[in-house]
Amino acid sequence: MAAVRLCRCRCRALLSRVPGAPRALRGLAAGPEVHFGFQSVTEEDRREKIFRLFFSPPRGDRPQRGNTTQRLLRHERFEVNCVSFSCPYFFCSLPVYQVFESVAKKYDVMNDSMTLGIHRVWKDILVHKMNPSPGTLLLDVAGGTGDIAFRFINYVRAVRERQLQRKLKHHQNLSWQEIFENYQEDKSDSLGDSQVVVCDINREMLKVGKQKAQHLGYSKGLSWVLGNAEELPFDDDMFDVYTIAFGIRNVTRIDLALEEAYRVLKPGGRFLCLEFSHVSNPLLSRLYDLYSFQVIPVLGEVIAGDWKSYQYLVESIRRFPPQEELKAMIEDAGFFKVDYENLNFGIVAIHSGFKL
């Protein structure tokens, strides 16, 4: 128990350092006014609000009860609101203790229901565009639940398989023994030295990602690191590819995140960003707005018990810079050959740039 408490203290120290540190390092003040959805807040407030969005349980408007139980269950290492409420249908007073899941656990379910599963296709397209070869070192920022990382591993494995098959085809007169040995040594190298580092600012998201990895059977080639996109805990010139899928929208200082991306990429490295963007077609834009503002918060309330987070989500999509503006920002960070590809008429866009 003491060890857990110590670990928690350290983690908290790390976490509390993370949002504060960029400010101290770069001499930022509590900050100019920035947007939080359609509200106007200081930078400091925005970071904290977004932080809390992912950390605090949904249905957080409800007052908490059962403080003792809450303390007891703290070692579970995620926020636990113990609520005794009634026999399920009638919110009466049966002492049914329930752990409120954080946004992290519902994240994947919400993604599927909001986009009707299309987000999977978008992520597939991103990895296909990346076209990684075995031996690639990928940094996936804000990739908490591991969607891009798992796709990367699958892709690299498939490429490796094909490579091995091609190699074996060229050997004509192998004995069965030699073929068997070939397969044995190559099996242990199914990834061909490829590695993914999944970095996220939110411990809960990483936790869910790790559980998913275990559940799906991914063991090798994955690392999970807690870190802030505006100040990455990595050295310069480390990675071949940097991806950020649906994460850059939540970063308060996008320019800092882009600078960090430039820093940690090797020369020749590629930056890829998958994010909601702007629909130019007027009719489609109206329909998209209608769906976003009418349906998505309702889905958030019904599925995750959290209207406000998903209201924030759709507002933040509207506030995010459009394709050309983001392209300019990426160029400002030092990337070359910056380009973007619209998916679904601009609902989503993939921006790509190279560090030369």
Place this chain on the structure above:
Amino acid sequence: MRRLLLRAVGAEEEVEEEEGWHQLYPSHIPTSPLQKALLAAGSAVMALYDPYRHDMVAVLGETTGCLALPNLRDKMKHHPEGYRILQERPCIRLSTLDMSRLRGLPDGSLGREYVRFLEDNKVSPDTRMPPKFVDDEELAYVIQRYREVHDLMHTLLGMPTNMLGEVVVKWFEAVQTGLPMCVLGAAFGPVRLSARKLQVLATELVPWAIRSGLNASCILNVYYEQRWEQPVESLREEIGIFPPPAVRM
């Protein structure tokens, strides 16, 4: 109409400028008719699918109560005690209840039995969901009062908080308030009961609950906070609730 359309497509700023952000009470989330319809349907499905989502039951009550709530509010307005409650807006909260005083009251009094009920079932009045989707500030208070009075209903009806007791209270409340959420709960609740309990429910408890509900005056018209010392039996008689049948729950 224009406001609705603007809000529908997310032109929040234009709407704001026009009328000022009309958040009527702290937990209020203004919603369009389409959103209310979607919420009602979604919450009904989710409440059935996952019975532990009590917040969905609350949302269902709010989004479907547009006819029943004004009725309740009018009943309160036309009754002297109910009118006082609407004016003074009391809240049953741990911070407003003097638990030690209530515990010190004689056995059989409303206050003592209520505290006993809270302790036996390890519950607290503070976990009621605040109303979010009711677009009238007074009606929001009415539904909040209904939720707070629900525990007191258990005490008055002598029903425990297991499934069977809940269904009985829901039947009583359905007759009393006419809230669609209560009606749905009363109708669907028994689905998860055993045969023996269903029999007890059908033969004794539900008829008693309906008779009591019809006979009793409106339960929201009682200023419970001023009646902690009153014996439960006396209060039952005054309201018009028949003594509960002696069955094993």
